[in-house]
Amino acid sequence: MTPPRALTRSLLAALLMAALLLPMIAPTYYLQFFAKAMLLAIVAASLNLVVGFGGMVSLCHGAFFGLAGYVLALASPSSSGASLWTSLPLALLVVAIAAALVGALALRTRGIYFIMATLAFGEMFFYFFHDTRVANGSDGIYIYFEPEIVIAGWRLVDLGNKTSFYYVALASLLLAIIVISTLVRSPFGAALMAARDNEQRARSLGFPVFRIRLTAFVLAAVLAGIAGYFSASQFGFVAPQTLGWHVSATLLIMVVLGGMKSVLGPVFGAFVLLGLEEILKSNIEHWKLIEGVIVIALVFMLPGGLQHLAQLAFSDRRAPAGQPGSGASRAGRQHHG
Amino acid sequence: MADIVLSARHLTKRFGGLVAVSDVSIDVHRDEIHAVIGPNGAGKSTLVNLLSGEITPGEGSVHLAGKDMTARSPDQRARAGLGRSYQKTTIFPDVSVFANARLAAQARSPKALRFFGDAGRDPVINAQAAAALSEAGIAAHADTPARHLSHGGQRQLEIAMVLATTPSILLLDEPLAGMGPAEAQDMIALVSRLRNGRGILLVEHDMDAVFALADRLTVMADGHVIATGTPAQVRADPAVRVAYLGEDCL
Amino acid sequence: MDIATFSVQLLNAVQHGLVLFLVASGLTLVFGILGVINLAHGAFYMLGAYLAYWIAGYTGSFALALVGGVAIAFLLGLVLEEAFVKRLIGRDHLAQVLLSYGLILVIDEVRQILFGKDVHSVAPPAWLQGSIELTDVLSYPVYRLALCIACLVLAGIIFFIIQKTRLGMILRAGAENRDMTRALGISFDRVNRYVFAGGIALAALGGILVAPISTVFPGMGDSMLILSFVVVVLGGIGSVAGAAFGALLIGLTDTFGKVFFPQVSSILVYLLMVIILLWRPNGLLGRAS
Ligand SMILES: Nc1ncnc2c1ncn2[C@@H]1O[C@H](COP(=O)(O)OP(=O)(O)OP(=O)(O)O)[C@@H](O)[C@H]1O
Ligand SMILES: [Mg+2]
Numbered sequence: 001m002t003p004p005r006a007l008t009r010s011l012l013a014a015l016l017m018a019a020l021l022l023p024m025i026a027p028t029y030y031l032q033f034f035a036k037a038m039l040l041a042i043v044a045a046s047l048n049l050v051v052g053f054g055g056m057v058s059l060c061h062g063a064f065f066g067l068a069g070y071v072l073a074l075a076s077p078s079s080s081g082a083s084l085w086t087s088l089p090l091a092l093l094v095v096a097i098a099a100a101l102v103g104a105l106a107l108r109t110r111g112i113y114f115i116m117a118t119l120a121f122g123e124m125f126f127y128f129f130h131d132t133r134v135a136n137g138s139d140g141i142y143i144y145f146e147p148e149i150v151i152a153g154w155r156l157v158d159l160g161n162k163t164s165f166y167y168v169a170l171a172s173l174l175l176a177i178i179v180i181s182t183l184v185r186s187p188f189g190a191a192l193m194a195a196r197d198n199e200q201r202a203r204s205l206g207f208p209v210f211r212i213r214l215t216a217f218v219l220a221a222v223l224a225g226i227a228g229y230f231s232a233s234q235f236g237f238v239a240p241q242t243l244g245w246h247v248s249a250t251l252l253i254m255v256v257l258g259g260m261k262s263v264l265g266p267v268f269g270a271f272v273l274l275g276l277e278e279i280l281k282s283n284i285e286h287w288k289l290i291e292g293v294i295v296i297a298l299v300f301m302l303p304g305g306l307q308h309l310a311q312l313a314f315s316d317r318r319a320p321a322g323q324p325g326s327g328a329s330r331a332g333r334q335h336h337g
Numbered sequence: 338m339a340d341i342v343l344s345a346r347h348l349t350k351r352f353g354g355l356v357a358v359s360d361v362s363i364d365v366h367r368d369e370i371h372a373v374i375g376p377n378g379a380g381k382s383t384l385v386n387l388l389s390g391e392i393t394p395g396e397g398s399v400h401l402a403g404k405d406m407t408a409r410s411p412d413q414r415a416r417a418g419l420g421r422s423y424q425k426t427t428i429f430p431d432v433s434v435f436a437n438a439r440l441a442a443q444a445r446s447p448k449a450l451r452f453f454g455d456a457g458r459d460p461v462i463n464a465q466a467a468a469a470l471s472e473a474g475i476a477a478h479a480d481t482p483a484r485h486l487s488h489g490g491q492r493q494l495e496i497a498m499v500l501a502t503t504p505s506i507l508l509l510d511e512p513l514a515g516m517g518p519a520e521a522q523d524m525i526a527l528v529s530r531l532r533n534g535r536g537i538l539l540v541e542h543d544m545d546a547v548f549a550l551a552d553r554l555t556v557m558a559d560g561h562v563i564a565t566g567t568p569a570q571v572r573a574d575p576a577v578r579v580a581y582l583g584e585d586c587l
Numbered sequence: 588m589d590i591a592t593f594s595v596q597l598l599n600a601v602q603h604g605l606v607l608f609l610v611a612s613g614l615t616l617v618f619g620i621l622g623v624i625n626l627a628h629g630a631f632y633m634l635g636a637y638l639a640y641w642i643a644g645y646t647g648s649f650a651l652a653l654v655g656g657v658a659i660a661f662l663l664g665l666v667l668e669e670a671f672v673k674r675l676i677g678r679d680h681l682a683q684v685l686l687s688y689g690l691i692l693v694i695d696e697v698r699q700i701l702f703g704k705d706v707h708s709v710a711p712p713a714w715l716q717g718s719i720e721l722t723d724v725l726s727y728p729v730y731r732l733a734l735c736i737a738c739l740v741l742a743g744i745i746f747f748i749i750q751k752t753r754l755g756m757i758l759r760a761g762a763e764n765r766d767m768t769r770a771l772g773i774s775f776d777r778v779n780r781y782v783f784a785g786g787i788a789l790a791a792l793g794g795i796l797v798a799p800i801s802t803v804f805p806g807m808g809d810s811m812l813i814l815s816f817v818v819v820v821l822g823g824i825g826s827v828a829g830a831a832f833g834a835l836l837i838g839l840t841d842t843f844g845k846v847f848f849p850q851v852s853s854i855l856v857y858l859l860m861v862i863i864l865l866w867r868p869n870g871l872l873g874r875a876s
Contacts, residue, residue, distance in 0.1 A: 109868050186456055187454065200427055206449070208450075286696050293693065295686075295689030299675075
């Protein structure tokens with residue numbers, strides 16, 4: 001049993017209202033936090049397109065997020081902001097090409113090989129920026145001026161303004177959610193999930209599985225790139241760590257924590273994990289220990305994620321607790337050759 | 338003579354030292370059922386996999402409706418009109434019976450990979466799926482999750498999915514495997530009907546079914562074709578009697 | 588580059604490859620036998636190095652550090668297998684990825700609590716200190732040579748176990764075909780537990796052995812993890828011979844890459860992986876899935 005549809009709808013509408021009104025009441029620090037969380041929620045939701053709906057456990061999604069930030073940093077002139085109209089498409093193009101190359105190679109493999117191959121490719125980007133002087137090596141590189149959004153000499157949005165930036169992040173998140181929901185409902189989404197559930201059958205029905213997966217992989221990377229672009233603009237700094245595999249692993253935690261069966265699950269997963277980190281960080285010195293324990297507990301006690309918990313809250317007694325096909329137990333396994 | 342919808346020439350497949358399929362040539366004609374029989378390990382499933390493109394041959398070629406498909410992938414062959422069932426049932430167990438058929442119909446639709454629109458609401462695709470379920474005789478179970486179907490029901494569903502892709506050539510790998518007598522009778526009747534307008538390659542162990550259905554028969558053993566012809570010709574072939582059918586079978 | 592420098596680099600490459608082999612063979616066995624992907628493998632390598640630093644610091648004996656570190660890692664492996672990993676076998680890879688990532692967070696933080704985040708060094712045993720003069724200006728540390736020999740001996744033992752013993756037969760059969768092994772009446776629970784603990788002990792052993800020639804620092808597990816993954820991908824999952832092959836290849840590429848193309852050396856390793864994956868998606872000695 002899922003929560004009644006009307007209830008879910010009104011809850012989401014209330015959340016959206018709250019998100020729209022937040023800048024009126026919240027102090028700047030929280031606006032920045034929520035903007036950051038919304039951007040990471042985009043990355044988590046896009047990763048779920050690959051992991052949850054596509055059944056491919058990728059460990060290089062963080063690399064696409066970080067890569068877009070690097071493109072912005074490199075495209076920014078030293079004395080002014082880059083134009084968003086050119087630098088954003090450029091960043092997304094670079095990310096799309098990188099994802100197409102990585103995907104084309106990694107998708108030749110299955111299961112554990114795919115995980116390891118994506119991990120290694122992700123690290124390749126890390127070392128590229130870490131070891132070469134292309135972007136100042138391990139020191140990272142500053143973006144002194146936010147990208148400019150200017151039409152005919154008129155500044156549309158000032159990304160340096162915390163409130164404006166918050167709304168840009170919110171709009172990006174909504175856009176990403178709409179794009180992913182549309183994809184998931186579409187024939188393409190049905191084909192992607194069919195390939196996840198039974199690759200052999202999908203292929204012998206005539207679905208070009210490789211092309212479908214590659215498309216999903218690249219689309220997800222581009223969505224992550226949007227978030228990475230704005231995230232770099234928000235912090236004014238990119239370093240190799242932003243594309244390391246720890247980012248990808250954290251994103252996977254968000255995805256599983258929220259629940260992989262829905263588009264919104266990972267969005268909530270991102271908020272919950274970041275909120276939790278925020279609380280732990282300010283109260284406990286060794287907060288990572290707690291986080292690690294929580295991750296381990298998640299694997300064993302809540303494989304379907306928070307979404308599953310929400311479902312349980314609304315379920316009648318007949319609903320089985322841990323459905324075999326639910327949540328985390330699905331991805332990866334089906335992706336075996 | 339009817340048109341040849343599928344034609345394979347000199348197919349050979351080795352797994353390490355084992356020659357699973359050795360120099361096999363076979364034709365399937367429209368409106369006909371071409372049965373392939375042979376003892377366990379004869380290479381029948383390997384032959385089907387070679388024809389459907391799931392494995393690539395060491396030597397030989399596969400033509401579909403006159404076009405060379407040897408280098409084509411399984412999905413390309415499927416889109417060229419080849420549909421297949423597997424010896425081990427291969428469906429989407431987690432979704433409904435109807436959704437299985439719908440996915441199959443979608444695969445051949447020009448909108449198969451559209452990024453927008455509701456995949457479940459395409460009237461043409463839905464109609465095609467419903468028709469396939471009716472033809473396979475499981476329309477009554479449309480809303481059941483596929484994994485809850487009986488074994489026989491799942492075999493029927495797999496046929497329905499293949500039908501929903503509107504194939505011109507069907508490869509059926511032991512469609513009767515594991516079925517009870519009543520279910521088997523239904524399946525035999527179904528397969529018999531399906532030959533109209535299509536070509537069928539049928540791998541089957543059940544000799545009664547084979548002789549009831551086959552218009553043409555090929556016998557394999559140890560990867561080789563040891564006999565081919567009409568059922569009557571094959572029945573009379575002494576090599577077959579020794580190698581496979583056994584005197585008491587007939 | 589003259590012949591002496593070249594020989595030194597070649598020795599370095601081989602030594603690097605041999606250590607990589609030790610660590611990666613543990614990883615590939617755990618993959619192959621348990622079917623479990625263990626991202627925490629590098630964390631155990633790091634832990635081994637810190638244990639070596641800690642025990643050697645207290646006792647002043649590298650030998651004790653070696654034995655103690657490996658024993659602690661092995662016991663830890665047994666405990667973790669019993670507590671967590673056992674329940675992950677047969678579950679999807681994502682759960683395994685998350686569990687092992689959770690373990691990394693815990694291990695890293697425990698290391699932080701116990702040893703801090705400072706960079707340390709470990710002295711090699713006294714009788715292995717010093718260098719051998721190669722030419723007037725070139726010398727090679729004795730410890731590195733000893734390390735090569737130790738790794739070769741260990742590799743020999745690993746291959747002997749796999750090829751010649753009953754345990755090895757079970758391991759080979761297990762990597763080939765789990766069902767068949769089960770049909771032979773072999774208890775997989777016990778094999779799994781010892782393979783997992785042994786795999787982790789190998790990672791820790793690698794960390795301990797390199798402690799005297801590299802610094803002991805928090806991030807050392809990460810780069811080792813990735814390199815081991817590349818080795819396993821190159822060699823083919825579950826194949827120890829493949830791991831040996833892959834490790835030497837990576838050792839050579841990494842070392843000579845640093846000499847000739849210092850800026851892009853770490854990328855060369857991945858380029859190598861790309862090429863091999865293009866050519867053989869299941870690794871050099873991997874079975875087609
Ligand atoms: N992927 C593979 N790798 C190695 N050997 C294989 C592979 N597939 C099939 N074989 C071998 O090839 C031979 C032919 O197998 P195949 O499955 O084609 O036989 P079959 O005629 O379909 O048998 P059955 O009636 O039992 O289904 C067998 O010896 C089998 O073990
Ligand atoms: Mg067969």
